Amino acid sequence: MAYSDKVVDHYNNPRNVGSLNKQEKEVGTGMVGAPECGDVMKLQIKVDEDSGVIEDAKFKTFGCGSAIASSSLATEWVKGKTVDEALTIKNTDIVRELSLPPVKIHCSVLAEDAIKAAVDDWKEKHGENGNNKTASGR
């Protein structure tokens, strides 16, 4: 299978790789997928306490090139958005941006889920009810 130039670019130069301290109150952590499925994404956001704007985002992904690219792109897109704006990012936007083939759509779904999970974790820390229970945050 040939990869799109954008997938290759994110794979070779992943943006925002790393980890934030998940214990910190301003950090929200989402971990989705499972090793036996071949995909695990960890996406973290750091939210400015006053403005509610995501000022930093980091990811680590175990998965194929498309999964790495989807999560790398997701960190780029959430930065500068408020947490509620971040929730409007849809997997179809990721599919379009990266030209993912049908067989790789689940990678974009996982990235969307990772954003939601990170936002949920952050909201829980701030006394708001999250919707998606996630693997970690621990």
Place this chain on the structure above:
Amino acid sequence: MVQLPIYMDNHATTRVDPRVLEEMLPYFQGQFGNAASRNHQFGWDAEEAVGRARKQIASLINANPKEIIFTSGATESDNLALKGVAEMYAEKGNHIITCVTEHKAILDSAKHLEKSGSKITFLRVGENGLIDLDDLQNAITDKTILISIMAANNETGVLQDIAAIGRIARENGVLFHTDAVQAVGKIPVDVEEMNIDIASISAHKMYGPKGVGATYVRRRKPRVLLSPIIDGGGHERGMRSGTLNVPGIVGFGKAAELAETELAEESAHTFNLRERLRTTLEANLDEVFVNGDLERRVPGNLNMSFAYVEGESLLMGIDDIAVSSGSACTSASLEPSYVLKAMGVGDELAHTSIRFGVGRFNTTEEIDYVAKRVTETVQRLRDLSPLYEMAKEGIDLKTVKWAAD
């Protein structure tokens, strides 16, 4: 300097040896006759060439040339063996014993026969990839007509104890077929010593051309007959009709001759390179695992799992090297390797497996380049892997409640 890309996927197919190609070329042009044309020079030349190839192939496995039935390849040979025996020996019984790690050509043929009333036993394998010979013995009933167990596995290179299986089959009066595609030309295969009654062989796995294979069918003690699956002009002793692929067969013959004369030298070459690759990777990286028995294995095979790194992403990072992965993402079915699964390799490790197939044309320089590239890429992807990070923090990944579970 190594020339890129590097081909190290020799279980999938092999490059045609230049000496093989040279032998084939005249049979496309000047000597293009049909081997079944009995009354002119063109036909005689073709028939003679086919006869020579039959001898070369028979010699490689210690068979009689008359016992070689040409086919289009090993998938056809496997189909012919199972379906041909099931139909020919239907009065004797309807039970076939095979194994869960066989090639799809065997598994799907067996499932096809199951639908039309055959009983199939699929033997399990241990962690090392080997069947238990007691299981085999215990599975035999008075209705058993065939045991079909592959000689070398196409993913792991694991070598079943073919001689012992042949002995059990012979003692119980059951026919023994082996899919010997990955073994012939790599290790000594002797149909007499191993009591093999039927064998599938392919040219393109041993530096011959694609589209040609053979079924070895024993003629004496016992005389084995197969119902054809392709009917027509009655070629190949009535077991496989169709005009013979003369240039392909000529190439197959030459490839067999080269494999026979160079077997010892070549298996030492591929073994040494395989071990150089394995030991280098094991020295460079932690948490790498060889899948399948390391001793009972074809010399050129290395099937290795690189924990915490998904196979397809690893292949993407070493895109100037041709190898295969047992990861789901590289298969059409989106399931990780059924062979590794049957050996008890967990899905999470099966997703991280890479199959290196070292062959005749690989060099030490190529091995060193591959080891270096794989090491760098695994390290880079582990820095990107949340699983590696968690493992390093001492978290047991098996105790984590995953969101997708």
